[in-house]
Amino acid sequence: MWIGELVMKEELKKVKLKLGLKLNVKQLLVGSSLLILLCSCASTNPVTGEEETHYPLIDTRLKMHKYKDNIQWQLFVKNNPRTEYCSVHFVWEDILPLYRPSGDGEYRWVYQVNKNKKSWK
DSSP: OOHHHHHHHHHHHHHHHHHTOOOOHHHHHHHHHHHHHHHSOOOBOTTTOOBOOOEEEEOTTOOEEEESSOGGGOOOOTTOOEEEEETTTTEEEEEEEEEEEOTTSOEEEEEEEEEOTTOOO
Protein backbone atom coordinates (compact mmCIF):
# COMPACT_ATOMS: atom_id res chain seq x y z
CA MET A 1 0.00 0.00 0.00
CA TRP A 2 1.13 3.55 -0.56
CA ILE A 3 1.40 6.14 2.22
CA GLY A 4 -1.71 8.06 1.09
CA GLU A 5 -3.83 4.94 1.48
CA LEU A 6 -2.48 4.30 4.96
CA VAL A 7 -3.22 7.87 6.04
CA MET A 8 -6.73 7.72 4.56
CA LYS A 9 -7.29 4.33 6.20
CA GLU A 10 -6.38 5.75 9.62
CA GLU A 11 -8.58 8.83 9.12
CA LEU A 12 -11.49 6.69 7.99
CA LYS A 13 -11.08 4.46 11.05
CA LYS A 14 -11.32 7.56 13.26
CA VAL A 15 -14.46 8.71 11.46
CA LYS A 16 -15.89 5.20 11.68
CA LEU A 17 -15.31 5.13 15.44
CA LYS A 18 -16.82 8.59 15.92
CA LEU A 19 -19.95 7.80 13.93
CA GLY A 20 -20.26 4.21 15.08
CA LEU A 21 -20.50 2.95 11.51
CA LYS A 22 -19.83 -0.64 10.65
CA LEU A 23 -18.55 -0.34 7.11
CA ASN A 24 -16.32 -2.67 5.23
CA VAL A 25 -12.69 -1.48 4.81
CA LYS A 26 -12.92 -2.13 1.08
CA GLN A 27 -15.97 0.17 0.82
CA LEU A 28 -14.13 2.87 2.75
CA LEU A 29 -11.07 2.64 0.52
CA VAL A 30 -13.14 2.79 -2.64
CA GLY A 31 -15.07 5.77 -1.28
CA SER A 32 -11.94 7.60 -0.20
CA SER A 33 -10.22 6.92 -3.53
CA LEU A 34 -13.23 8.29 -5.36
CA LEU A 35 -13.24 11.36 -3.13
CA ILE A 36 -9.55 11.98 -3.80
CA LEU A 37 -10.04 11.62 -7.55
CA LEU A 38 -13.01 13.97 -7.64
CA CYS A 39 -11.33 16.61 -5.51
CA SER A 40 -8.02 16.61 -7.34
CA CYS A 41 -9.20 16.62 -10.97
CA ALA A 42 -8.74 20.33 -11.63
CA SER A 43 -7.53 21.49 -14.98
CA THR A 44 -4.37 23.43 -14.15
CA ASN A 45 -1.43 24.75 -16.04
CA PRO A 46 1.63 22.73 -14.89
CA VAL A 47 4.01 25.68 -15.40
CA THR A 48 2.19 28.44 -13.52
CA GLY A 49 -0.29 26.38 -11.48
CA GLU A 50 -3.24 28.52 -12.63
CA GLU A 51 -6.60 26.88 -13.23
CA GLU A 52 -7.81 27.00 -16.82
CA THR A 53 -11.22 28.49 -17.51
CA HIS A 54 -13.45 26.80 -20.07
CA TYR A 55 -16.50 28.69 -21.30
CA PRO A 56 -19.69 26.72 -22.06
CA LEU A 57 -21.59 27.06 -25.33
CA ILE A 58 -24.84 25.35 -26.32
CA ASP A 59 -25.27 24.79 -30.05
CA THR A 60 -28.40 24.61 -32.23
CA ARG A 61 -28.71 20.86 -31.46
CA LEU A 62 -28.69 21.65 -27.70
CA LYS A 63 -25.31 19.97 -27.14
CA MET A 64 -22.88 21.38 -24.58
CA HIS A 65 -19.41 22.45 -25.71
CA LYS A 66 -16.59 24.08 -23.71
CA TYR A 67 -13.86 26.28 -25.16
CA LYS A 68 -10.93 28.23 -23.71
CA ASP A 69 -12.19 31.46 -25.31
CA ASN A 70 -15.59 32.95 -24.61
CA ILE A 71 -17.10 32.46 -28.08
CA GLN A 72 -20.19 34.54 -27.35
CA TRP A 73 -18.03 37.68 -27.10
CA GLN A 74 -15.86 37.02 -30.18
CA LEU A 75 -16.20 38.81 -33.50
CA PHE A 76 -16.80 36.57 -36.50
CA VAL A 77 -16.09 37.27 -40.16
CA LYS A 78 -19.32 36.85 -42.15
CA ASN A 79 -19.90 33.24 -43.32
CA ASN A 80 -16.45 32.21 -42.06
CA PRO A 81 -16.60 29.71 -39.17
CA ARG A 82 -14.15 29.90 -36.30
CA THR A 83 -12.27 26.71 -35.37
CA GLU A 84 -11.78 25.99 -31.66
CA TYR A 85 -10.80 22.94 -29.59
CA CYS A 86 -13.70 21.50 -27.57
CA SER A 87 -12.68 20.25 -24.13
CA VAL A 88 -15.87 18.15 -23.85
CA HIS A 89 -15.58 16.19 -27.12
CA PHE A 90 -11.76 16.45 -27.46
CA VAL A 91 -11.90 17.44 -31.14
CA TRP A 92 -11.50 20.61 -33.19
CA GLU A 93 -14.88 22.13 -34.07
CA ASP A 94 -16.10 24.81 -36.47
CA ILE A 95 -18.40 27.39 -34.89
CA LEU A 96 -20.74 29.44 -37.07
CA PRO A 97 -22.97 32.11 -35.48
CA LEU A 98 -26.49 32.48 -36.85
CA TYR A 99 -28.90 35.35 -36.12
CA ARG A 100 -32.28 33.67 -35.76
CA PRO A 101 -35.70 34.56 -34.38
CA SER A 102 -36.52 33.14 -30.97
CA GLY A 103 -40.01 31.99 -29.99
CA ASP A 104 -41.11 35.38 -28.62
CA GLY A 105 -40.60 37.34 -31.86
CA GLU A 106 -37.15 38.62 -30.92
CA TYR A 107 -33.90 37.74 -32.69
CA ARG A 108 -30.84 36.29 -30.98
CA TRP A 109 -27.50 34.70 -31.81
CA VAL A 110 -27.34 30.91 -31.92
CA TYR A 111 -24.27 28.85 -32.75
CA GLN A 112 -24.02 25.98 -35.21
CA VAL A 113 -21.15 23.66 -34.26
CA ASN A 114 -19.70 21.02 -36.58
CA LYS A 115 -16.65 18.79 -36.29
CA ASN A 116 -13.75 20.20 -38.27
CA LYS A 117 -12.92 18.20 -41.41
CA LYS A 118 -9.23 18.06 -40.52
CA SER A 119 -9.91 16.66 -37.06
CA TRP A 120 -8.45 13.15 -36.94
CA LYS A 121 -10.82 11.69 -34.36
